[in-house]
Amino acid sequence: MPDHYWITEAQLERIKPYLPRSHGRPRVDDRRVISGITHVIRNGLRWRDAPEVYGPHKTLYNRFMRWSRLGVFNRIFAGLAATGGKPDQLMIDATHLKAHRTAASLLKKGMFPRRIGRTKGGLNSKLHAVCDGKGRPLIMLLSEGQMSDYKGAALMIDAFPKAKTLLADRGYDADWFRNALAERNIFACIPSKANRKVQMPHDGTLYRRRHKIENMFGRLKDWRRIHTRYDRCAHTFMSAICVAATVIFWL
Template identity: 45%
Template sequence: MAGEFWLSDRQWAAIEPLLPKNRPGARRVDDRRVISGIVHVLKVGCRWQDCPAVYGPPTTIYNRFHRWAARGLWQRLFAALVEVGPGDMQMIDSTTAKAHRSAAGGKGGRVRRRSAARGAAGRKIHAVVDRLGRPIAFRITPGQWGDMRAAHALIGSLPPALFMAADMAYDSDALRRFLAERGTTPVIPNNPTRKRLHPFNAKAYRQRNVIERMFGRLKDWRRIATRYDKLATNFAAAIFIAAIITWWIN
């Protein structure tokens, strides 16, 4: 069938050793086929029940995705595969994923309020990339969160880089101090309202476009460009899977 996705031998060789082994219960259906089915759904944006039969029963495809998301497995796979070391430059930014009506739950006030508490109105994807534009850290927050609210924890989870590039939304004295304490030079434009201007390396800042291209490729996955899942854990899992497939085992 045209458009089907299948893990290559190289991709499978990278993933397979990291999957759960010797779990109690019945033997799992072929992991390579099921994960290929999961990736297919996330890329093309179809409903889980419309997953092509070649991957196996749609309930198996969805249940594997959902259960492993709840256990944090996809995030651990990402962490195990990403090569993060002290680098010369990192970039931070965020993008918003709009929510499809299916992410807002059913009709009725109670269900709608519960969905809103889950952030069903939209999610914001915060990311840090290396100088090659490969994502090395993500944080998913409610859509109304500002960029600065997630920045310290996201950057602090990584080894310091020599430079951190970010747009004007990150022009904060607190963030600049935080970066300096880590030995990182901020590459952040000064807000026009600033009275005291900070040094700004415009040439280095031009490299920041790699994170914008990363977000563009990430949103080629239709279930990331538009959020269909009600659960934030499932949406985050889709982002980790996309990053693994697109940048780290390609």
């Protein structure tokens, strides 16, 4: 039996408030189209290789591109993540996502940047994420591969929810970041860098829980179109990440 993915009716009801209204002629079945988009992203297929059970592949592609430009998938992720309640604990980290040759173009064409950079590992993008204590993503940011961890944190810190503690690795050991967390009454559990003159203490037992955000990245990379970036436009790739995060952690 083919391993086709289908969202349930209950799951569709949860995301319906974030879907755009149809104008004029009614849309093709949302459940079928969203299931087809999810199947393509999970299995790393070309759109033309989508199983016929999901309908014409052009319908899947056009719906994904149109809703990506409108930010629909980002709103679904943010809306469902906000229903998880107030977290007592936060975790922050980043991971590299390899850019396939079909997407790896450094030439800027269009209004928006590609979010693809060059590192020792080649051309790639970087996904910065903040998770709750259960390892569920709350905030995500896509950047060029060469952006440092603490610069990504600087772009996300204003969106941090209220929490008691934040776990991070040595890449986030910066005085400004510790001070910014202290201003928000968030205890920073961050090991000190080796070159820090005065070592900052941290709770080793608490720090061991940080593996949950690594597990989150691993689960996202199980989806082929997340592990390897095939999308040239940053907004379409970020939409694919939001689809994966929503299905894995919030539906």
